[in-house]
Amino acid sequence: MPRHRDRKLQRQSGRFPRVGRAGLLAAGVGVVSTATAVGYVRARAHGHLYSVTDVPATPVGIVFGALVHPDGTPSSFLRARLDLGRELLRRGKISMILVTGDHAAEFFDETEAMRRYLVDHGVPDDKIIVDPYGFDTYDSVVRARDVFGITRATMITQSYHLPRAVGTARAVGLQAVGVGDRTVRDRRIAWTKGVIRDQFACIKTVYDLAARRRPIGDPTAAEPALARG
Secondary structure: OOHHHHHHHHHHHHHHHHHHHHHHHHHHHHHHHHHHHHHHHHHHHOOOEEOOOOOOOOOEEEEEOOOEOOOOOEOHHHHHHHHHHHHHHHOOOOOEEEEEOEOOOOOOOHHHHHHHHHHHOOOOHHHEEEEOEOOOHHHHHHHHHHOOOOOEEEEEEEOOOHHHHHHHHHHOOOEEEEEEEOOOOOOHHHHHHHHHHHHHHHHHHHHHHHHOOOOOOOOOOOOOOOOOO
């Protein structure tokens, strides 16, 4: 083998271990960062997650938005959240439902679809509050506090998202509890994707909390504030 080619191979063979070590280091940092963020969020939520029967009563339940189909019907995950909110209202565990989501979502206004679904299923319109600027979990709970004057609330979402929802709400000062839906676990692929995505979302949540980021939406676009309590 020519000497210059031998030297080239030596340089390349030395380069790959360095690249491999850098990749492993980056992966390690990512794993530690994710685990730390997840641990922080879950610690905040610990002791505040309940079932439908034992959750303490609060003035309002916050239902977080999810996918709405192009025809305006809520996805199975969103229907499950809304049905859980209806059940808590029926049991007297909450007095109002705040639907929060993206009014400019890909297919359909999430909050309008949520409001219409609730009304179509027997919830009086005057029991529903709409926040069309809940672009993510952090925005939703900060706006619940600052725009709607909420101090105590029940977070309503899928169980894999619930620790982050409750943890974020408590971190911004809400006396939050939560009830999680598990009825759509049979949608295994979608459920697994949601579980994985939510772990990584904890990193952004911790960053938002540390930076005290202001919500993206217009902070003045809201219904009249709820009575505090």
